[in-house]
Amino acid sequence: MDQRLMYRDAFFIDGAWSAPTSADRFGVISPSSEQVVGEVPVATGGDIDTAVAAARAAFDDGPWPRLAPAERGEVLARAAKLLAERAGAIAAVTVDEIGCPVSNPASQTGLVAPVFDYYATLAASYPFERTVVAGAPAGPLRGLSVAVKDLFAVRGYPTGAGNPTWLAQARPEPDHAPAVAALLAAGADVAGIAQTDELAYSLSGTNVHYGTPPNPTAPGVVPGGSSSGPASAVALGLADVGLGTDTGGSVRVPASYCALFGIRPSHGAVSTAGVVPLAPSFDTVGWLARDAATLARVGAVLLPPADRAAPAPAELLLADDLTTLAEPEVAAALTAAVPGLAASVGLPVRRVPAVAGGRLGAWLTAFRHCQGHEAHLSHGSWVAAHPGALGPGVAARFAAAAAVTAEQVAAARATRAQARAALAAALGGGAVLVAPASSSPAPPVDLAVDVKDRVRAATLTLTCAAGLAGLPVVVLPLLRVRDRPVGVALVGAAGTDRALLTLATRACPAAY
Numbered sequence: 436m437d438q439r440l441m442y443r444d445a446f447f448i449d450g451a452w453s454a455p456t457s458a459d460r461f462g463v464i465s466p467s468s469e470q471v472v473g474e475v476p477v478a479t480g481g482d483i484d485t486a487v488a489a490a491r492a493a494f495d496d497g498p499w500p501r502l503a504p505a506e507r508g509e510v511l512a513r514a515a516k517l518l519a520e521r522a523g524a525i526a527a528v529t530v531d532e533i534g535c536p537v538s539n540p541a542s543q544t545g546l547v548a549p550v551f552d553y554y555a556t557l558a559a560s561y562p563f564e565r566t567v568v569a570g571a572p573a574g575p576l577r578g579l580s581v582a583v584k585d586l587f588a589v590r591g592y593p594t595g596a597g598n599p600t601w602l603a604q605a606r607p608e609p610d611h612a613p614a615v616a617a618l619l620a621a622g623a624d625v626a627g628i629a630q631t632d633e634l635a636y637s638l639s640g641t642n643v644h645y646g647t648p649p650n651p652t653a654p655g656v657v658p659g660g661s662s663s664g665p666a667s668a669v670a671l672g673l674a675d676v677g678l679g680t681d682t683g684g685s686v687r688v689p690a691s692y693c694a695l696f697g698i699r700p701s702h703g704a705v706s707t708a709g710v711v712p713l714a715p716s717f718d719t720v721g722w723l724a725r726d727a728a729t730l731a732r733v734g735a736v737l738l739p740p741a742d743r744a745a746p747a748p749a750e751l752l753l754a755d756d757l758t759t760l761a762e763p764e765v766a767a768a769l770t771a772a773v774p775g776l777a778a779s780v781g782l783p784v785r786r787v788p789a790v791a792g793g794r795l796g797a798w799l800t801a802f803r804h805c806q807g808h809e810a811h812l813s814h815g816s817w818v819a820a821h822p823g824a825l826g827p828g829v830a831a832r833f834a835a836a837a838a839v840t841a842e843q844v845a846a847a848r849a850t851r852a853q854a855r856a857a858l859a860a861a862l863g864g865g866a867v868l869v870a871p872a873s874s875s876p877a878p879p880v881d882l883a884v885d886v887k888d889r890v891r892a893a894t895l896t897l898t899c900a901a902g903l904a905g906l907p908v909v910v911l912p913l914l915r916v917r918d919r920p921v922g923v924a925l926v927g928a929a930g931t932d933r934a935l936l937t938l939a940t941r942a943c944p945a946a947y
Contacts, residue, residue, distance in 0.1 A: 567589065567592070567624075567625045567626065567627050567628065568589060568590070568591075568611075568615075568619060568624065568625040569619075569624050570618070570619045570620070570621070570622045570623045570624045570625075571619060571620055571621065571622045572622070573622060574620065574621040574622025574623075575621050575622065575732065575735065575736060576618060576621040576622045576623035576732065576733065576736060577621075577622030577623070578622070579622070579623045579624070579675040579676055579729065579732075579733075580623065580624050580625075580626040580674045580675050580676070581618055581623050581624065581625050581626060581674055581675070581676045581677070581678050582626055582627055582628075582629040582664060582665045582668035582669065582673065582674035582676070582677045582678070583615060583625055583627070583628050583629060583665070583678045584628075584629055584631050584661075584662050584664060584665050584677070584678060584679045584680060585597060585628050585629060585630060585631045585664065586631055586635060586680055586710050586711040587611075587612040587614065587615050587628075587678065587709060587710050588608035588610060588611055588612040588615065588709035588710070589608060589611060589612075589615055589625060589628055590607075590608055590609065590610055590611045591607050591608065592607055592608060592628060593605035593606055593607055593608065594608060594711060595628075595631075596631065596633070596634050596635075596711045597630065597631040597632055597633040597634060597635070597642055597644070597645070597661070598633045598634065598644065598824060598825065599644050599645075600821050600824040601634075601817075601824075608709075610709065611709065612706075612708060612709025612710055613706040613708050613709060614678060614705055614706060614707075614709075614710070614720045614737060615678070615709070617736055617737055618676075618678065618733070618736065618737070621736045623676065626668070626673065626674045627668070627673075627674070629648075629663075629664025629665045629667070629668050629674075629677065630642060630645055630648050630663055630664030630667075631660070631661050631662065631663065631664060631679075632660035632661035632663055632685075632829070633825055633826055633829040634711070634713060634810075634814055634825075634829065635660075635661040635680055635682060635685060635711070635713045636661070636713060636810060636829045636832050636833065637660045637661050637828065637829060637832075638659065638660050638661065638683065638684055638685065638688050638891055638894060638895070639657050639659065639660050639828075639878075639887065639891070640657040640658040640659045640660035640661070640663035640666070640667075640689060640692070641657060641660070641663075641828075641880065642663070642826070643826035643827070644826065647663070647880050648663045648664050648666070648667035648668075649667055649671070650666075650667065650670065650692060650693055650877055651667075651670050651671055651693075652670070652692070652693060652694050652877065652919055652920055653876075653877065653918070653919050655879050655880055655881070656692070656876075656877035656878060656879055656880065656919070657692065657877050657878060657879070657880055658670070658689055658692055658693055658877070659688040659689035659690075659691065659692035659693065659873070659877060660685060660688070660689065661679075661680070661685040662677060662679025662680060662681070662685045662686050662689050662721070662723070663689060664677075665677025665678060665679045665689075665722075665723060666679070666689030666690065666692070666693045666695060666697075666723055667693070669693075669695055669723050669724060669725060670693040670694065670695060670725070672725075675724065675725070675729060676722055676723070676724055676729060676733055677689075677695075677722060677723035677724070678720070678722050679720075679721050679722065679723065680707075680710060680713075680718060680719065680720060680721065681699035681718075681719050681720075681721040682713045682714050682717045682718050682719070682806065682902065683717065683802065683806060683895055683898055683899060683902055684699075684873075684894060684895065684897075684898035684899075684902075685721075686698065686699050686721035686722070686723060686910075687699055687721075687872050687873070687898055687908055687910050687922070687924060688872070688873050688894060688898070689723065690723055690872060690910040690912070690922050691871075691872035691873040691877075691910060691912075691920065691921055691922030692873065692876070692877035692919075692920065693723075693877075693920070694912040694920035694922075695723045695724065695725060695910070695912060695922075696723065696724050696725070696726065696727050696729075696730040696909070696910060696911060696912065696939060696943070697721060697722070697723045697724075697730070697872075697909070697910040697922070698721050698722060698730060698734065698907070698908065698909050698910070698932070698935070698936065699719050699721045699901065699907065699908045700719050700720065700721060700734075700737075700738060700907050700932050701719075701905060701906065701907045701929045701930055701931075701932055702716070702717070702719055702905030702906075702929075703719075703905070704719070704738055704739055704907070704930075704932055705719065705720040705721075705737050705738065706720070707719070707720055712809075712813045713806070713809070713810050713813060713814075714805070714806040714807075714808075714809035714810050714813070715809060715813070716805070716809060717802075717805070717806055717809070717902045720737070722734075722737070726943070726945070727911070727936070727939040727940045727942070727943045727944070728940055728944075730909070730936060730939060731936040731937070731939065731940050734932065734933060734936045735933075738932050738933055741930075741933045741934070742929075742930030742931070744930070745927075745928055745929070745930035745931045745934070746862075746863065746864060746865035746928060746931070747865055747934060748780075748782060748865055748867050748927070748931070748934055748935075748938060749782065749864060749865030749866065750782050750783050750784065750785050750865065750866050750867070751773065751776065751777050751780075751782050751783070751784045751785070751866075751867055751869050752784075752785055752786075752787065752790070752861065752862070752866040752867065752868045752869065753770070753773055753784060753785070753786045753787070753869050754786075754787050754788075754789060754790040754791075754861075754868060754870065755786070755787070755788050755789065756788065756789035756790060756791055756793075756795060757790065757791075757795075757868070757870040757871075757897060757900075758770065758870065758871065760795070760871070760874055760893055760896050760897050761871040761873075761874045761875065761893070761897065761921075762874060762875045762916070764916045764917065765871050765873075765874065765875060765876075765914065765916050765921050766871070768914040768915070768916050768921065769869070769870075769871050769914060769921075769923060772913050772914060772923065773869055776869070776911075776913065776923065776942055779941060779942045780938050780941045780942050781941070782867070785866070790857065790858065790861045790868065790900075791854070791857060791900070792857060794850070794853070794854075794857075795896055795900075796896075797850050798850065798854050798896070798899055798900060798903060799892070799895060799896045799899050800847070800850070801846070801847040801848075801850035801851050801854070801903065802847075802851075802895065802899035802902060802903055803835075803895075804839050804843045804844060804846070804847035805844065805847045805848065805851060805903075806836075806902075807832070807835060807836030807839045808836065808839045808843075808844045808847075810832075810833065810836045811833070811836040811837050811839065814833065815833065815836070815837055818830075818833045818837075828884075851903045854900060854903040854904055855903065855904045855905075858900060858903075858904040858906065858926075859904070859928070862906070862926070862927060862928040863928060865928075867925050867926065867927050867931075867935070867938065868924075868925070868926040868927075869923060869924070869925060869926075870897060870923075870924045870926065871897060871914075871921060871922070871923070871924065872897075872898075872908075872910045872921065872922030872923060872924040873894045873897070873898075873921060873922065874890060874893035874894045874896075874897055875890055875893070875894070875916075875921070876916050876917055876919035876920065876921050877919060877920075878890050897924075898924075900926070901924075901926050904929070905929055906926055906927065906928065906929055907926070907927050907929070907930075907931055907932040907935055908924050908925065908926050908927075908935075909924070909925045909927075909935040909936060909938070909939050910922040910923065910924050910925075911923045911925065911939055911942055911943060913942075913943075925938060925939070
């Protein structure tokens with residue numbers, strides 16, 4: 436079955452990938468008769484309350500509330516198959532505790548986030564073949580499925596980069612990106628191509644064209660980006676591994692928001708060939724998983740052999756200047772968690788006032804100027820040739836990137852060299868820096884723009900250090916703040932990727 440998985444609320448069949456259009460109606464499928472019992476109009480933009488109420492009303496006297504989760508999955512599968520026969524494609528599938536509304540192919544925005552109880556059923560029981568590309572019949576990753584961020588070349592499919600204009604101009608890729616090819620050769624299957632924030636220039640996980648992939652940890656919050664689709668797919672159980680990219684935090688932030696394990700490798704450790712770039716001197720290929728063992732299993736395939744010159748982990752380093760960048764509740768949770776983490780990995784803890792020498796603000800500015808300069812070199816011509824193609828937030832970032840001056844780039848590069856030296860000194864003896872992976876739990880999807888910008892700036896200040904220095908980071912889903920997850924970042928010296936994965940498996944030996 437030739438399909439592309441958005442992992443938002445849609446399964447697109449036969450290679451079709453279209454932007455959401457007006458949500459005009461959805462069909463309600465009866466679980467007892469397996470028939471469409473009615474089509475309910477939905478206002479353009481999505482009158483979700485009306486849609487859900489209608490679905491519940493349709494099942495007041497039906498068997499749905501009495502079905503076990505596995506049985507609900509079978510009903511969902513039959514309903515989806517019905518819709519496929521009825522409309523020629525499966526556009527979206529959602530389930531709640533009472534109803535089973537299934538939207539038609541013209542209805543992408545009417546049933547998005549508020550029906551959250553469907554996740555476990557969909558993850559555990561959806562029986563359709565979801566493999567886009569089958570892996571080798573044997574290998575160390577046999578049995579694992581991978582959701583591939585829509586920046587990677589997958590042979591036979593166009594790369595969309597999170598933007599419909601880009602996708603419309605793309606041609607099917609002639610070859611797999613090396614990272615994709617390595618996973619396939621090791622036996623993993625590509626389950627689908629998953630959504631990304633536009634051109635990877637975002638940390639929130641939202642996309643004005645395709646919507647926001649769901650975050651199953653809490654209703655109405657973002658999954659984090661730009662590796663939003665892979666994170667959502669793994670968190671929902673639709674894939675075992677999410678293959679993504681991390682430039683300024685695009686694997687680490689989704690891992691933090693979605694309670695996942697994630698890794699941003701040392702810069703250059705995994706080939707970025709065949710991947711749509713953003714800022715090449717920062718871009719890395721990373722991945723996400725629901726447990727540390729799977730994260731390490733993928734690392735054994737994708738990472739180069741351990742660097743014998745890299746220092747072995749000798750201590751955990753807690754730096755107050757980084758910790759206090761996070762919200763007070765996050766900082767307190769991290770501080771409380773570190774002794775237990777240290778005991779589990781068998782390392783002492785050393786606490787220091789600062790690793791940045793009071794220059795975190797300058798580091799963030801340097802990151803933004805270097806990244807912006809490279810992003811403009813990568814895509815500035817395309818952006819200029821396609822006015823209006825980007826959403827407002829991403830368009831504003833490219834506009835700022837175009838305005839970066841040569842003098843600012845020179846100053847940023849000097850600051851970057853200073854940051855590299857400072858972090859090399861701090862980590863050179865085997866220290867592993869422990870910091871919040873994000874400044875807060877996942878914020879609401881509808882967060883005000885000014886507040887969103889503040890959250891982004893705080894998180895980028897935390898994440899930019901590793902980007903400036905090209906360092907590996909592993910994220911562990913250890914914290915809970917306001918009943919939402921926040922990740923703990925372990926930052927090591929360059930080349931300590933495998934050692935960090937070993938620490939992760941020691942800290943979390945069982946599925947989290």
